[in-house]
Amino acid sequence: MSWNSYIKSFQNYLKIERGLSKNTIDNYTFDLEKLLLYLETNSINVSPISISDETIQQFIYSISKVVNARSQARIISGLKSFFNYLIFEDYRKDNPLELIESPRLGRKLPDTLSIQDIDNLIKAIDLSKPEGERNKAIIETLYSCGLRVSELINLKISDLFFEEGFIKITGKGNKQRFVPIAPLTQKFINSYKNNIRNHLQINKKFEDTLFLNRRGNQLTRAMIFTIIKELALKINLQKNISPHTLRHSFATHLLENGADLRSIQMMLGHESITTTEIYVHLDRSHLKKTIYAFHPRKV
Missing domain, CATH: 1.10.443.10 (Intergrase catalytic core)
Structure with a gap:
């Protein structure tokens, strides 16, 4: 199966079994597309089943230079969900993001109007x-x-x-x-x-x-x-x-x-x-x- 096939299967799981909204599913897909772009740009030919912890770590390091901590945390969370789904479906045995921690986020109080x-x-x-x-x-x-x-x-x-x-x-x-x-x-x-x-x-x-x-x-x-x-x-x-x-x-x-x-x-x-x-x-x-x-x- 190609990356797109696994992603499509993941999207169906989020929609049918998790009942998530289209907007949320689009955000998960956008995070995965960032990873795919990184792999393509760096000529790394791996499948979701074979991608290693090291490759994921290198990807996270690369995005940390261009996105803020909140966006980085969301991408890590989205990727963890994808690989947890692959484990759930018995496509792979481990999650390559298991040891990757999200950056600490300060709680930002929302703006309000009088x-x-x-x-x-x-x-x-x-x-x-x-x-x-x-x-x-x-x-x-x-x-x-x-x-x-x-x-x-x-x-x-x-x-x-x-x-x-x-x-x-x-x-x-x-x-x-x-x-x-x-x-x-x-x-x-x-x-x-x-x-x-x-x-x-x-x-x-x-x-x-x-x-x-x-x-x-x-x-x-x-x-x-x-x-x-x-x-x-x-x-x-x-x-x-x-x-x-x-x-x-x-x-x-x-x-x-x-x-x-x-x-x-x-x-x-x-x-x-x-x-x-x-x-x-x-x-x-x-x-x-x-x-x-x-x-x-x-x-």
């Missing part, structure tokens, strides 16, 4: 343009529901349960969760649907997709990034923001207003509470209030 920042972003949207109402609904939905950008662009009309006050989100690994949606956000979505979306010539493939471009096709991740970057420039916001910044702000503002971590974890769709705990580091005032309210030595 409520005023978010209000200013929304006020900067030009509602005289057809896409204005759509963009307003997008920003409100990202912030009010704490969605990942991939969850937003894949949101379906059939996922909207406004009477019950929830939307159904399909997150990482095709895991579904229900997230509360505020009446105000529902109002903006309905306005976009009635005034803009219903007048588009919609591609049949995307008839159930909520947010569309003017040609009636699904929006891309890149387009959501562009919308937010342009609004940030418009209000001269001195922060490097992305759709994920709105998700971080959603969680941080909930915590500041007294929400418990378990509830935030469920709404964000985090598998582990430890992922959600990063928000505790952001809000030191919340920790101080907790001590003053509950510790016996508070006086």
Whole structure:
């Protein structure tokens, strides 16, 4: 079997047995393609079954010169998963990355926006343009529901349960969760649907997709990034923001207003509470209030 055959088999395993998203599978494939490019560039003719620890170590050393520690750690993790899959399928007996450690990563606290920042972003949207109402609904939905950008662009009309006050989100690994949606956000979505979306010539493939471009096709991740970057420039916001910044702000503002971590974890769709705990580091005032309210030595 060729490298491509093993990779294709690995992709099928990730999709069917692990239930991972296309975006995650693409990232695993991208890591493997880096290794293949290294082998080709250096005229190293080995198969996934015969590649040695030394060759992998040389590859890791070469990428450490051109990518940051976080990217290097992700590549190592992706390759380990691939070779663990080969062991699982009895293609090889050992993992050539077994003794390779990922670089230590400092925990980077996520950027957040103030409520005023978010209000200013929304006020900067030009509602005289057809896409204005759509963009307003997008920003409100990202912030009010704490969605990942991939969850937003894949949101379906059939996922909207406004009477019950929830939307159904399909997150990482095709895991579904229900997230509360505020009446105000529902109002903006309905306005976009009635005034803009219903007048588009919609591609049949995307008839159930909520947010569309003017040609009636699904929006891309890149387009959501562009919308937010342009609004940030418009209000001269001195922060490097992305759709994920709105998700971080959603969680941080909930915590500041007294929400418990378990509830935030469920709404964000985090598998582990430890992922959600990063928000505790952001809000030191919340920790101080907790001590003053509950510790016996508070006086």
